[in-house]
Amino acid sequence: MDNEHNNLTMEDLGYGEFFEAGRQHCGFGGFAVARVIAEYKELYRVKNLKGEYSAKITGKQMFHAASRQDYPATGDWVAITELNDEQAVIEGILPRKTMIKRKASGKNEVQIIATNIDVAFAVQAVDADYSLNRFERYFAIANDGGVLPAIILNKTDLISKEELDSKIIQIKDRFGDIDVIAASTINDAGMDALKKYIASPPAGRASPSGGGKTYCFLGSSGVGKSSLINKLIGKEAIKTNDISARTDRGKHTTTGREMYFLQNGSIVIDNPGMREVGMADAGAGIDDIFGQITGLAKGCKYGDCTHTQEPGCRVLAAVESGELDGEKYRNYLGLKKEAEFYAMNDVQKRKKDRQFGKFIKRTKEQLKKSDRQSH
Numbered sequence: 001m002d003n004e005h006n007n008l009t010m011e012d013l014g015y016g017e018f019f020e021a022g023r024q025h026c027g028f029g030g031f032a033v034a035r036v037i038a039e040y041k042e043l044y045r046v047k048n049l050k051g052e053y054s055a056k057i058t059g060k061q062m063f064h065a066a067s068r069q070d071y072p073a074t075g076d077w078v079a080i081t082e083l084n085d086e087q088a089v090i091e092g093i094l095p096r097k098t099m100i101k102r103k104a105s106g107k108n109e110v111q112i113i114a115t116n117i118d119v120a121f122a123v124q125a126v127d128a129d130y131s132l133n134r135f136e137r138y139f140a141i142a143n144d145g146g147v148l149p150a151i152i153l154n155k156t157d158l159i160s161k162e163e164l165d166s167k168i169i170q171i172k173d174r175f176g177d178i179d180v181i182a183a184s185t186i187n188d189a190g191m192d193a194l195k196k197y198i199a200s201p202p203a204g205r206a207s208p209s210g211g212g213k214t215y216c217f218l219g220s221s222g223v224g225k226s227s228l229i230n231k232l233i234g235k236e237a238i239k240t241n242d243i244s245a246r247t248d249r250g251k252h253t254t255t256g257r258e259m260y261f262l263q264n265g266s267i268v269i270d271n272p273g274m275r276e277v278g279m280a281d282a283g284a285g286i287d288d289i290f291g292q293i294t295g296l297a298k299g300c301k302y303g304d305c306t307h308t309q310e311p312g313c314r315v316l317a318a319v320e321s322g323e324l325d326g327e328k329y330r331n332y333l334g335l336k337k338e339a340e341f342y343a344m345n346d347v348q349k350r351k352k353d354r355q356f357g358k359f360i361k362r363t364k365e366q367l368k369k370s371d372r373q374s375h
């Protein structure tokens, strides 16, 4: 990417007056700034004009962190200290312009999905579990964080033109002023419209600098968010929830919230899915999938079968024979993955904290050493 964008500016990364003012206000004037472009389990990937770094937060920040919101998130602008060409320490988070967040299931804790977003696409597939109410929840999440929402109706290849027209009319009736893009990554319907939309966002959303705008995709697992982003990037940069994904389970190390820089200068963030919103009102549909799979699972050879790769798996056999719908199975895998991710959070956070502590100790020693050497 750097060879394509030799004249990259901070504005291309989404920087502007708002953040610069925040940087001065917070006393970070003496630090370099970088944007968080991915969140991993134990570290962040940050980018600025000099390059990309693996970065961690300082012990001080951890000590003062009262909640998840005090930790960096994808999209954040952060003040950094460069350790070397590849590593940096995050000193602090610059004030956020907008934020996509939601309550984690059953807890008071708020989870940040992405920050400094200009437009949030509420994505639904027009086939299974389609619901106008769900759009409302996505809009609430967007409005709550100061982000402008827009709609993408995906998988329009699966319905007739009449059905699509009637869905669009329903949307216009209920949410008149919200932009709608009808798309299909299979027959490329709406892809030009989407590209155009992203290249020139609605009035009032252009960043003061006129630079890179940031878009994020909200939607349940399986609606086609990653497929849409791959289309925008122009190559298969992101793994989609294809059925073949079962053979390389466990390779995924990111939370899935990753930022991509498009040729046209815009920035998009993928998102693993909105379990809460997705599951809460998918209701019977989802229960039905889990019910059917639990039933089949009784026939699996192993009691702890994950139904992804095990020999003698009754669920996989059912997918292969067509007894279980492939789309349903993919939905199940996606939802299960999300559920696992959120369930892991607490234990992992503790583990992560210990590791962060060690890293900080090492970093400080390293800094002290180089300090001594330079004097």
Ligand SMILES: Nc1nc2c(ncn2[C@@H]2O[C@H](COP(=O)(O)OP(=O)(O)O)[C@@H](O)[C@H]2O)c(=O)[nH]1
Residues within 6 Å of the ligand: 154, 155, 156, 157, 158, 183, 184, 185, 186, 187, 219, 220, 221, 222, 223, 224, 225, 226, 227, 228, 239, 240, 241, 242, 243, 272, 273, 330, 334
């Ligand atoms: N029929 C149809 N299938 C699609 C379309 N877009 C994506 N898919 C399929 O839907 C599944 C989930 O797609 P993915 O992009 O991983 O969804 P995500 O979980 O929202 O990121 C994959 O099997 C895709 O091939 C589309 O426009 N039409």
Ligand SMILES: [Mg+2]
Residues within 6 Å of the ligand: 225, 226, 227, 239, 240, 241, 270, 271, 272
């Ligand atoms: Mg995806």
Ligand SMILES: [Zn+2]
Residues within 6 Å of the ligand: 297, 300, 301, 305, 306, 307, 308, 310, 312, 313, 314, 315, 316
């Ligand atoms: Zn199984």
